[in-house]
Amino acid sequence: MDERVREHAEVLVDWSARIESGDDVVVDVAEDAHELAVAVAEKLGEAGANVVTTYGSDEVLRAYLKGHDGDFGAGDHQLALIENADAYLRLGGGRNTTATADVSSDLRQAYSKANSEAREARMDTDWVSTVHPTRSLAQQAGMAYEEYQAFVYDAVLRDWETLAETMAEMKAILDEGSEVRIVKERDDQPPTDVTMSIEGRTAVNSAASVAYDSHNLPSGEVFTAPYATEGEVFFDVPMTINAQRVKDVHLTFEGGEVVDFAAEQGERELASILDTDEGARRLGELGIGMNRGIDRFTDNILFDEKMGDTVHLAVGRAYDSNLPEGETGNQSAVHVDMITNVSEDSYMAVDGEVVQRDGTFVFEEGFEE
Incomplete structure (x- = not known):
């Protein structure tokens, strides 16, 4: 594993989220953020935290929304998970930055409104959002993959x-x-x-x-x-x-x-x-x-x-x-x-x-x- 990935995980867990022993933590992992998720899980284990991992995939979300009639429920099960969490860590980094491009605006709005309670509950946790450098993000940035990795870590691994x-x-x-x-x-x-x-x-x-x-x-x-x-x-x-x-x-x-x-x-x-x-x-x-x-x-x-x-x-x-x-x-x-x-x-x-x-x-x- 690239040592910078471990350093990224350390900054996220120790500096950013301030995780302590016994904290209940939700880790939401995007496609292709697996390597960062492994490093973060290791740090959370060392900290003595309790971890639940979810899969935050834009491609999965697209499939769900395209198949739905738009009459979304209140999302009480998601709300219950977040309300019982001390911290919520989002590890971004998908395969396709435009995965949901063909989902209608009306459907997106309905989904956003239906999840407003869960979103508000997430704001009440010690939540942190970060991103793992992926090839799709490098392509979106117009950069070579190695160049983009260096860019991300220059931004993340700061004093x-x-x-x-x-x-x-x-x-x-x-x-x-x-x-x-x-x-x-x-x-x-x-x-x-x-x-x-x-x-x-x-x-x-x-x-x-x-x-x-x-x-x-x-x-x-x-x-x-x-x-x-x-x-x-x-x-x-x-x-x-x-x-x-x-x-x-x-x-x-x-x-x-x-x-x-x-x-x-x-x-x-x-x-x-x-x-x-x-x-x-x-x-x-x-x-x-x-x-x-x-x-x-x-x-x-x-x-x-x-x-x-x-x-x-x-x-x-x-x-x-x-x-x-x-x-x-x-x-x-x-x-x-x-x-x-x-x-x-x-x-x-x-x-x-x-x-x-x-x-x-x-x-x-x-x-x-």
């Missing part, structure tokens, strides 16, 4: 404590702020000029550990839950959403909601997402990428949204970790991230003060007013 200290400076800025404005003006694309309120919100220093309210490995972002969004934003980073290619998305917000939208590619899928429910047209997240171990776009949101020199906004569900105790944020059956590259001709201001310009933060060397 997370040091990165957490740097990201804490951005968290402090957001926690003390009331309004964020993002502006980008490039001749080759529609303008971005969008403002949103963050007053009363708590930003998360997403340092790839549940100890930081962070649930992705790799991570490397600071995120919060905005509201009262106004203006327009252009997302120039292509992405695959629900196995559909979506490219060059332009959203216009009024009164906190998306009132107009367009996409050069995948507009029908975008429309389906925005029509899922009332909360799907409101923002659930503002995320600021700060992981400079991720140095290119790979069409995988787990990596792309964490990349330095990017900002992402998600329509749909807001995370409770950003909200005051007892307050309910934006509710939706979806949470879909879209990314804009802010490496040039752009700035971000908090309460009128520029805190990032052309990808460089105010606390970094080389920042220019």
